[in-house]
Amino acid sequence: MARRSDNVTKGIERAPGRSLFYAMGYTKEELERPLIGVVSAHSDIVPGHADLDKVTEAVKAGVRMAGGTPIMVPSIGVCDGIAMGHIGMKYSLPSRELIADSVETMANAHQFDGLVLVPNCDKIVPGMLMGALRLDIPTVVCSGGPMMAGLVNGEETSLSKMFEAVGARKAGLIDDAGLLEFEQNVCPGCGSCSGMYTANSMNCLCEAIGIALPGNGTIPAVTGRRMMLAKHAGMAVMEMVEKNITARQIVNERSIRNALTCDMALGCSTNTVLHLLAIAHEAGVELDLKMFNEVSEKTPNLCHLAPAGPTHMNDLDQAGGIPAVMAELAKGGLLDTAVMTVNGKTLGENIEGKKIRNDAIRTLDHPFMEAGGLAVLWGNIAQEGCVVKQSAVAPEMLQHTGPARVYDGEEEAIADIYAGKINPGDVVVIRYEGPKGGPGMREMLNPTSALAGMNLDKSVALITDGRFSGASRGASIGHACPEAAMGGNIGLVEEGDIIEIDIPNKSVNAKVSEEEFQDRRAKFVPHEPKIRHGWLYRYSKMVAPANQGAVMLED
Template sequence: MEKDSLRSQGWFGKKGKDGFIYRAWMKNQGIPGHQLQGKPVIGICNTWSELTPCNAHFRELAESVKNGIYEAGGYPVEFPVMSLGETLIKPTAMLFRNLVSMDVEESIRANPIDGVVLLCGCDKTTPALVMGAASVDIPSIVVSGGPMLTGKYKGKEIGTSDVWRFSEANRMGTMPDEDFLVAEACMARSRGHCAVMGTASTMACMVESLGLSLAGNAAIPAADSRRKVLAHMSGMRIVDMVKEDLKMSDVLTRQAFENAITVNAAIGGSTNFIIHLLAIAARIGVELNMDDFNTSGRKIPLLANLQPSGQYFMEDFYYAGGLPVLMKELDQFLHRDTITVSGKPMSANYCDCDCYNPEVIGTMDKPFNTQAGITVVRGNLCENGAVLKPSAATPGLLVHTGKAVVFENIEDYRHKIDDPALNVDESSILVLKNVGPKGYPGMPEVGNMAIPKKLLEQGVTDMVRISDGRMSGTGFGTVVLHVSPEAAIGGTLAIVQDGDTISLNVPAGTLHLEVSDEEIARRKSNLVLPEMATRGYTHLYQQHVEQAHLGADLDFLRGGSGSSVVRDSH
């Protein structure tokens, strides 16, 4: 790209009053004038925040990116956007994913930026930043923050998936409160996001398999010095991407999305992957729907032996060779020639790598589980689909019929779940309503409902659970999620009653409420829908959020607006 065609020169290359203003106020930061004369200006979109512990090391990581940009002849400008800390933010970080994407989109478009490095780690920060950048469509590269080191507790390795096990043990009284507190410090012992193949690690794998990051990005631990090296190299690479005019739309092709879906199956990735990838595809203009995620028929096995579907942790995954090794094993299923941010085809990311631990990364001949990926089920209970992760489920429950035990909302669930009088047995199906995009609002990660205490005491460890909400990628169990349409807009889920029979058949891809069409219609005619918010962002969200099968984006954000500034004020 020629100097005069750089987007930033629409600001810094101007003459007269306009150029004077743009340059003068940048110079009050001690910037020499030559830094603004024709060098690619690279934005570093930073989701650092002390309220987002997974991303709390990003100030340091940004310095490595800057060093790379300087080395390659660019000029870095770091800017903040709203940061979403999954562990702290209420009511759910997902409520604000779309808001952050708007923040990113408008921050990039409104400012003199030729290319952008997206610093993201915690669950929603990755899709939010990618969605926003996709809507502007300038050269962009992702640098993930990396997983934390594996936890160590009483001689055992632990990670976020153990939170659910510890919680059950604590409720049962077999893990005293003192041990519960000790485990807190033992689990989160370094910088970084969850150490398992939860949503954060799934998102890091997603961007690498899409081709939006340099090879190896997904698994390098946050505390490993090689994470800084990758950040430095990404800073160098984005300068060349600007010169080559290699934009997101060049990378995010239909074939790239298919690669990401294939990889997600083999890593046992989070079900949240679906809702985020659908939203990204809609922003960049690639047709994608729920059926594209139904990888069970393609016989993609589970190759990554990582919690929650397996045994090991992201740190082990990196030492075994990381995502490039796994993708090399999937070569026959991938579109090898899709372009990546490196400027080279996807196959160049993995062609020369070797596996260093077959206990962690399996082969097509010896996978860890033939049940992998995500299964989409349909039926009168979920006309637009619902999802389940077979590798995290109990095989004996994948075909199951039982009586519904219904919770009308999250408050009803919390009030009843441990009530000794709850009419439930191990064959029952737990149903949670009104936790979808509009109903909660924001679609929280409450779908993996706890096993009722009275059943825990009987040794029950899993049940079929159904909701219109989501589940943490660190969670597990036979959990049907993202039921669409949701209860809050009058979907069939809203009229399920205690004692209704529900049939789940994962191999057949069906989820059915055994109630006549006439009775369903009668119940729906008497429905009273919940009230919605009347002000602020939550009001905007509930008025415009799409259903889960469309990615839960805001309807007016589909597609992109491009990089042109609407109006020059000077």
């Protein structure tokens, strides 16, 4: 059977290319085997990526054991925690597109027969998968695994508590010594930060889709099991190459719906909405925001990991991981168990006999919530939708009415929050932070964590056309669409307007008449993009709205 790599290794005409392989020390025997790209996000700037050199070597060992030739190529990756709260965060979501483009570029330019993707954090996971779906070649995702939970004052903790500790320090609830205690203990080592934040959400959902092996989402980074998983990922891609099983055969309408169901059961990050929309786009699958609510209404929320609750990824792993969650969902007929996965087995075969082993996972008859972890809201300040992690909202904030406190950017808002100028009952509105207006759709973890740290998360709501970290909790409503920079009504809200939020009934509205909005629109002049040079400016011109996954428009 002809291989893609024949285009670079076979025939008289390819002798110059072979000479370049030989210059790197590849042997004739290696060039006669399938060439497998191992895309590694290893770097010295992201805790989740610091150990990916070891994971990458384990993947390469698995490829060799199964008769292939592994070839490592690099990927960039932004650490959202380090980039948070300054211009760096503008690059985080857009970097997803660069990563997808680079995977497409390297795999097509060098004609790899298959790919093993070795990401771990936030935008890197969906970015790599998006690139692989464009190529539609045999692909396995193998993440680096989650960080262990930290320990502060005898309690398990994680990065979300670190950001909240800043708010507590600003409010005088802890002192400098207390802040330092958090700094030095919340993140004990390598791995993706230990709550159900965006990185772990996407690694779990890759497992639910079937494009990653069982255990991908929850096996801790520091364990031998993670290295074993990586070797098996290398072996698995070789079997896919042999059987010509490609990425789009795994990632399809049925498996994406399974991922949506697991998303709701797990209580994943709101960023999964953006990423699943983008992944579906690259897979040629129709997906819209209405389907998120449709699935959420049928799917109980079975997990309350940080920031929604006190458990962490190591607890979920010990409870049986994603296979145990899916086995429980399957009992209620909520999953399509006939879909194929990258280990050659169906989903049903992978979860057969899996059981819940501790209370980090609840059963269908005793869920945390009858509905799923995420909800999409609509209203006159989000006519095309907005998203909230309802599983992380205090019960008293599921319905809230209060005056708007309006800010044209995160910096203005955080300054007032830190200065104690936000009052119980307020609704903080942060705009011009969308994909175009930011540009780059920054995460708002600093404002949400400051409110939580100041004990305002049960009395103050926040709505933005930007987005939130998976570590955010409270009545934090993001992705308001259309965004202010595109003329959305969120840009017309004025200080003191009364905002009504009703999460159970999926609505968010300003008590402003349509006639008043029309009057305001007649005088409205959208702000110019905050960055007018470099690739972020190009991104602002080409990016689709949040309700389409903030993908790059091709036309």
